[in-house]
Amino acid sequence: xxxxxxxxxxxxxxxxxxxxxxxxxxxxxxxxxxxxxxxxxxxxxxxxxxxxxxxxxxxxxxxxxxxxxxxxxxxxxxxxxxxxxxxxxxxxxxxxxxxxxxxxxxxxxxxxxxxxxxxxxxxxxxxxxxxxxxxxxxxxxxxxxxxxxxxxxxxxxxxxxxxxxxxxxxxxxxxxxxxxxxxxxxxxxxxxxxxxxxxxxxxxxxxxxxxxxxxxxxxxxxxxxxxxxxxxxxxxxxxxxxxxxxxxxxxxxxxxxxxxxxxxxxxxxxxxxxxxxxxxxxxxxxxxxxxxxxxxxxxxxxxxxxxxxxxxxxxxxxxxxxxxxxxxxxxxxxxxxxxx
Amino acid sequence: xxxxxxxxxxxxxxxxxxxxxxxxxxxxxxxxxxxxxxxxxxxxxxxxxxxxxxxxxxxxxxxxxxxxxxxxxxxxxxxxxxxxxxxxxxxxxxxxxxxxxxxxxxxxxxxxxxxxxxxxxxxxxxxxxxxxxxxxxxxxxxxxxxxxxxxxxxxxxxxxxxxxxxxxxxxxxxxxxxxxxxxxxxxxxxxxxxxxxxxxxxxxxxxxxxxxxxxxxxxxxxxxxxxxxxxxxxxxxxxxxxxxxxxxxxxxxxxxxxxxxxxxxxxxxxxxxxxxxxxxxxxxxxxxxxxxxxxxxxxxxxxxxxxxxxxxxxxxxxxxxxxxxxxxxxxxxxxxxxxxxxxxxxxxxxxxxxxxxxxxxxxxxxx
Numbered sequence: 001x002x003x004x005x006x007x008x009x010x011x012x013x014x015x016x017x018x019x020x021x022x023x024x025x026x027x028x029x030x031x032x033x034x035x036x037x038x039x040x041x042x043x044x045x046x047x048x049x050x051x052x053x054x055x056x057x058x059x060x061x062x063x064x065x066x067x068x069x070x071x072x073x074x075x076x077x078x079x080x081x082x083x084x085x086x087x088x089x090x091x092x093x094x095x096x097x098x099x100x101x102x103x104x105x106x107x108x109x110x111x112x113x114x115x116x117x118x119x120x121x122x123x124x125x126x127x128x129x130x131x132x133x134x135x136x137x138x139x140x141x142x143x144x145x146x147x148x149x150x151x152x153x154x155x156x157x158x159x160x161x162x163x164x165x166x167x168x169x170x171x172x173x174x175x176x177x178x179x180x181x182x183x184x185x186x187x188x189x190x191x192x193x194x195x196x197x198x199x200x201x202x203x204x205x206x207x208x209x210x211x212x213x214x215x216x217x218x219x220x221x222x223x224x225x226x227x228x229x230x231x232x233x234x235x236x237x238x239x240x241x242x243x244x245x246x247x248x249x250x251x252x253x254x255x256x257x258x259x260x261x262x263x264x265x266x267x268x269x270x271x272x273x274x275x276x277x278x279x280x281x282x283x284x285x286x287x288x289x290x291x292x293x294x295x296x297x298x299x300x301x302x303x304x305x306x307x308x309x310x311x312x313x314x315x316x317x318x319x320x321x322x323x324x325x326x327x328x329x330x331x332x333x334x335x336x337x338x339x340x
Numbered sequence: 341x342x343x344x345x346x347x348x349x350x351x352x353x354x355x356x357x358x359x360x361x362x363x364x365x366x367x368x369x370x371x372x373x374x375x376x377x378x379x380x381x382x383x384x385x386x387x388x389x390x391x392x393x394x395x396x397x398x399x400x401x402x403x404x405x406x407x408x409x410x411x412x413x414x415x416x417x418x419x420x421x422x423x424x425x426x427x428x429x430x431x432x433x434x435x436x437x438x439x440x441x442x443x444x445x446x447x448x449x450x451x452x453x454x455x456x457x458x459x460x461x462x463x464x465x466x467x468x469x470x471x472x473x474x475x476x477x478x479x480x481x482x483x484x485x486x487x488x489x490x491x492x493x494x495x496x497x498x499x500x501x502x503x504x505x506x507x508x509x510x511x512x513x514x515x516x517x518x519x520x521x522x523x524x525x526x527x528x529x530x531x532x533x534x535x536x537x538x539x540x541x542x543x544x545x546x547x548x549x550x551x552x553x554x555x556x557x558x559x560x561x562x563x564x565x566x567x568x569x570x571x572x573x574x575x576x577x578x579x580x581x582x583x584x585x586x587x588x589x590x591x592x593x594x595x596x597x598x599x600x601x602x603x604x605x606x607x608x609x610x611x612x613x614x615x616x617x618x619x620x621x622x623x624x625x626x627x628x629x630x631x632x633x634x635x636x637x638x639x640x641x642x643x644x645x646x647x648x649x650x651x652x653x654x655x656x657x658x659x660x661x662x663x664x665x666x667x668x669x670x671x672x673x674x675x676x677x678x679x680x681x682x683x684x685x686x687x688x689x690x691x692x693x694x695x696x697x698x699x700x701x702x703x704x705x706x707x
Contacts (some may be wrong), residue, residue: 003476005434091432211505218629226432230394230425234447236418236497257490285451 011286014278016304018293022071025300030059032308037072067300069196069204073257075256075339076265077206078275079215080253080292081268083198086222086284087246088146088155091332094268095135095254097253099163103138104131104175104291106166113177120281124259126204131255138162191262193303199258211252212292218245219284226282264299265318265323273332294330297323343369343403345534346502350400353383353390358396360386361555366563370501370552371532373524375545378555379579384538385426387505387555391536393654404500418446422495424505430480436490437475440465465497466490469523484511486537492520496527500528502525505537509544517541521548541577543591546570554578585644597621597645602628605666605673606646607693612640612680617645628669631662636682658689666693676700 017091037055045051046058049126059112081094095101111130115122138159145158222241234238255262275290276282302320309315344367353514354360361383366375376384389395391402393410395689402409405420409537412420422443431439443465444458454462469489469543474482488492488508488593495503527533539545544550545566554562554567562569569575575586583596598620604627605657606616613629614637620627629642630650650666652658670676676697681690 003437074364092588104696217450220445220448220450223452225440226434227439228425228427228431229440230392230423230427231429231494233394233414234392234418234421234423236413236415238414276433280433282434283438285453 002185003171006165007281010280014275015286015293017053017291018297020301022293023295025304026071029300029304030063032304033058033063034312037298042148052090065196065198065201066303067310068201069260070193070299070303071296072201072204072208072296073193073261074271074297074302075251076204076211076295077257077264077267078271078291078295079288079300080250080257080274082287083215083222083250083253083273084268085224087243087250090156091229091273092269093159093328094259094266095250095256096163096265097265098138098142098159099161099166100135100138100142100159100251100254101258101265102163102170104134104258105263106170107131107134107137108259109170109173113173117178124200126258127204127259128207131259132251134166134212135251135255135258138166139251143247184249191264191318191319191321192314193261193299194262194314204260206255207252211249213289214245215249216288217265218249219288220267221285222246223287226284240276261317263318264321265327266321267295267298267302269332270321270325270328271298278297284286343406344368344594345405346536347403348391348400350401351387351397352694353386353395354398355395355475356387357398359558361558362399364400364560366560368534368536370534371528372550373528373535373537373548374551374553375384375549376536376538376553376555377540377542377545377578382555382557384498384555385506388504388536388538391505391608392421392504393417393700414654415446418498419696421498421504422498422500423494424491424503424508425529426506426510429491432480434479436471436479436482436486437466439479439490440475440493440497443494446498461497461499467681468496468527469493469689470519485513485516488512488516488520492523500533502534503535503649505535505538507538509539509541519543524548529534542570542575542586544590587640587644589640594641594644595621597622597647597657598626598649600626602626602647602672603674604628605630605670605676605682605697606679607677607690608638608696609633609636609687611637612682614641617641620646628673630669631658631687631693632664633687652687655686658688661706663689663692667696670696670700 027039031037031039035055035058037059041055042059043053045056076173077095084093084095085091098300106128108127111126112122115126142159142160146155149155197210221232221237224235224237225242228241272287272291274296275294276287279286279290302317302324306315306317306320346368348364348366351364352359353364354363360553364387370617371543376387378384386395392398423646441462443452444454444461445452448454448458462474463472465476469492471486471493474490488509488511492508508520512520518522521544523533527607549566551564553560554569554574561578562574570588572588575581585594587594603625604608604620606613606627606629607633608616608629611655617629626647628648628650629638629646632639632642632651633654634651637656639649639651650662650669652662678694678697681694683690
């Protein structure tokens, strides 16, 4: 009986810290930039909608949407990773490693160029759909291969290779595209949260919000699936349906991220790992919200660093996430070796 | 034909549409323990996986408690059938308690939160397998034997009517093997839970099962009570044993003895000879044994291991022919060993052989 109370304490503590970090990082994010705004002013602008016009615009037009986008997409990306790790029963699976982000990137780039040429405008929903299709193409390849090769390491290598092929095709397209069509593409194809509009935020919030709810409702079967396929089925899960749903959910998450912010590396692997370790549990009921929150905090922090480290020059978001994420992954693999 | 509790009719099983084993027909009563035996790769797991619906059946049908097994919704089936699989599970960050609690899955609500009653069931299941003290240990930090018990507790926690186990004793040492099987025995007899499993240890299969299924080739070779199945020739054919023996009374397996002209004669009775036979067998010395009553425990082993055995019918006085035969053999041997002979009213004549042995041995030691 005691262990459950201890667990509850630990969960509450971790969630408390995450929520606190969430708040702090939001304030920090709004507060830092080329234009310094004091905290009382920020609160006034946020809650009373009063303040100097420049400050008001900076907060409402630039920093706030960007911040929210980093929060929403960071959470989505982490959850996408968590779902893929569950699916492949491998902690190193993730949308970037398996080439799913790159697949999405390729189709998004194609769509962008096509739409810009014809209509000189691309709607965000078109981009999400394009990214979703791209994600499914990559996953389809991986699933086809997973039938032939049972070895997980081979599958990861295959995924990485798919990623390279898609990136190569994207680069090829970009090289031969009209400059006017790809102005947005350069920054985007490296991953960035800059230039987000409230329209983007609304769409992302809706898509990610609904997908998050669906994922959370899947917590019970996901938990059972952690015991392996055979046991999951014997507990009453229809495996065929479950697999499809899991893949779709994770693809929607990563597609949404790629459509708006481009491919972002390592978040999908590092965040679920850290959250599981700090919670001391893999129970999806706590890991799903924890991972989302953790991903939000992690991405907002990385975005802050990307903006500020060499201001006024902005770094790619992937540059920052890799610097923090890759060592975590290495650490993780070493830990696993030791465990065995 | 009357339908049994589990009725398997003309079932075909296999992978990717190719039938590996076909025309499986058998009926299992409630509370029976049924064990599949057969050589490696004979398809025991394939049959079990088809019964648990991990694999699609390729033909025929299985009815379970008068319902078509393959038409039951998975959720309903989960309340009736639990499994212990061979695949090794390494769930992350789960305690043994958590693993057992997954067995409550079919009974918990939409979010899978355990009620007080569920928690109680988890503890009861842990108690059944004598693993209460493991509850808070991480599942990936316990031994194979403990893990197997926890997985059995998980299955019990699911409150099934039927448990399917694929080689549950594989990683276990003798103590845990016996413990696991006696837990199964108790469950079957006290709670009326039906058990279908595969075992490698045919000696254990013989002792625990109500019925035995022998899987070999593309069909069920034999099916029935252990008394009918555990015959020397059936086991020999089932496992293609060309050398070695299977003792049907005790289910023990013997390596082949050494043939040839006996070099040693072993005098013994009442089990005194057994360790001597085994030693000679290991050193590959052909030996003769005698004079053994055919109901003497020494005879049960001597008939497999000795190159020659001189025997006598149970409870009869030893005949002169037997004595003559034994003396003749003794003369041909380089060595005569007296492993210990118990002399009674019927076998008084054994004294002659013992005296002869002493005479020969003392003569040899003088030389």
